[in-house]
Amino acid sequence: MSEQQGEQGGPVVAQDIGPWVVEMQWPEGVTQGGPAVLVVRPKDRENRPLGGISSTVLREIDFKAAAERLRAQAATSEMRSQAREEYEAGRTERLRQALAQGVTDEYLAMLASAYVNYLSGGGKGPLAHLAERVGKGESTIKGHLWQARKRGLLIGTPGRAGGVLTLKAIAILTRVVPGGERISIVDVAAETAQEKPIEGE
The missing domain is CATH 1.10.10.10 (Winged helix-like DNA-binding domain superfamily/Winged helix DNA-binding domain)
Structure with a gap:
């Protein structure tokens, strides 16, 4: 399972289900509830699975795990942003002290x-x-x-x-x-x- 940024700006969480990749996209800033967009595509676009997407594939989509992954990514991103802000504030102070x-x-x-x-x-x-x-x-x-x-x-x-x-x-x-x-x-x-x-x- 992975997380990335979608074309429309919202985060995307991907899951592998057999020969399929399921991509779930949430609106920007939303971390609760289910995804707003769901895309199911073959891993190998040249060799599409016989029979196409089945109800079995759809039942295997783990929305709960995807939402948990999304929230974990959001929390990590927020911590990084806060750490960056603190570091930059410290950098300003170090620059002024060094120039003194x-x-x-x-x-x-x-x-x-x-x-x-x-x-x-x-x-x-x-x-x-x-x-x-x-x-x-x-x-x-x-x-x-x-x-x-x-x-x-x-x-x-x-x-x-x-x-x-x-x-x-x-x-x-x-x-x-x-x-x-x-x-x-x-x-x-x-x-x-x-x-x-x-x-x-």
């Missing part, structure tokens, strides 16, 4: 991480977003991101928003940020796939 010590590599690595994270999550206007969090002007933040690139902490494409953290930045974050050892390996892979910058001032 000066424009150090530690501060720049944290700023670069916040920048990459915000854009990878689909955020718009990263300079305004970071300026509000750090308590500085957009031009100051732009200058700090330039310094992060110059010091070998962030790789980016000139004239375009975004980038990836370097191994140097990840090493700093691992040391100074709570949970830093869980920095995405995707950042490392992306960094090693590109030409490495010359590190240093």
Whole structure:
């Protein structure tokens, strides 16, 4: 049984029943009651089961288990969302405290991480977003991101928003940020796939 997002925006829970896949979709935000949409399709679309869908297949659909799975997914999603909000609040405080010590590599690595994270999550206007969090002007933040690139902490494409953290930045974050050892390996892979910058001032 699996859960995914349906075409119309509501969550979908799938069950395997013999040669069939049953997909149940609930309206967005609804976790009680049965599904609003039910789709039964063959697992192998090239070799459809003989006789088609039978009443036996329909009786084997476990609506209770699907609803429980849906609620478990919703609870997990809510916990993740809450943890993300708490982490982001902590990130803002860490950024401000680090900047109070000066424009150090530690501060720049944290700023670069916040920048990459915000854009990878689909955020718009990263300079305004970071300026509000750090308590500085957009031009100051732009200058700090330039310094992060110059010091070998962030790789980016000139004239375009975004980038990836370097191994140097990840090493700093691992040391100074709570949970830093869980920095995405995707950042490392992306960094090693590109030409490495010359590190240093």
